Amino acid sequence: MAIDQQPPTEGGQPGITVRYEYLRAVTNYGRYVPISGAGSKLSYSLLRISLLQAHCATWQHRHSETRATGSFARLREWESAVLMDISIGDLYAPDVVELLEGHVRELRGVTPPESVHALDLEGLRHPEVAFWSVRERGELLGCGAIQGLGRRHGEIKSMRTSAAAKRKGVATALLRHMISEATRRGFWRLSLETGTEEFFAPARTLYEKFGFHYCPPFGDYQEDPNSAFMTRLLVLSPNAPDDLGGRSAAGDRR
Incomplete structure (x- = not known):
């Protein structure tokens, strides 16, 4: 997927503007996985988040800020996850x-x-x-x-x-x-x-x-x-046991 080489002009589509600014801000940090057939090295997770951010920006443009607040809160969490190792x-x-x-x-x-x-x-x-x-x-x-x-x-x-x-x-x-x-x-x-x-x-x-x-x-x-x-x-298999047998020396607390 090609990334815009120039910032969108003022008054352009809000989703594109946010997407460009976000990619420009984060591409100097993190690890990126090449996407087959693409000219840029952009991880699947980062690509997904950039598109979600563009969607949220467009949503905010079309609806009230209050309705978009929840999506932006979740988006900030996803953005943070990109930088986690x-x-x-x-x-x-x-x-x-x-x-x-x-x-x-x-x-x-x-x-x-x-x-x-x-x-x-x-x-x-x-x-x-x-x-x-x-x-x-x-x-x-x-x-x-x-x-x-x-x-x-x-x-x-x-x-x-x-x-x-x-x-x-x-x-x-x-x-x-x-x-x-x-x-x-x-x-x-x-x-x-x-x-x-x-x-x-x-x-x-x-x-x-x-x-x-x-x-x-x-x-x-x-x-x-x-x-x-x-x-x-974790698997749907006819061989997977239904019981919870197994040895455990100790448990855990969250």
Whole structure:
């Protein structure tokens, strides 16, 4: 898809103007994937967001600003996601250690001790655990992990967003990436344990948004009034088990 070489003239179509300005602003940062047959190197995600921004600008031109506010809020979240670098994390990095230690401290402050199932740093360093960090221009925004419970079943662990990065779409981008990675690695199912207290309501809402549904305890978990268990099938296969069998040494809190 060709990108305008010159800014649109004043009074031109609003969608084109916004699209051009946005592309000009961001093409000096980030990584870009060549699009087949195109003369520019523009990632599919960036292309999709630029078109959405153009759509929102046109919508705002045709409708009231109030009606467009929600779309622009979502657009800002998508734009932020473009700049996020989600990759295998370093569990010895000082900022990662600090974030995870703060995660455990906070959970112990809002949940009875017997109901806190978060993995500590040593648990996360186990070979069966895959750990990712989210950064933007080097700054740590969040982290998350998947612990293998068997060849086909994984458990989401240690989902955490830094205080400074709240409401930037970090958890959404990370969960989407982890689901994709779990599928790529051959998992048929992802499950998790989180809290039932109001403190964990945003986490439960996020998981519900991604298709997780409530289920009985899995692995080594037991019924607990402070725990909510959720699961999601990643593949639609007649060979995929309906039960939630599998080993779990520990659970996690959002």
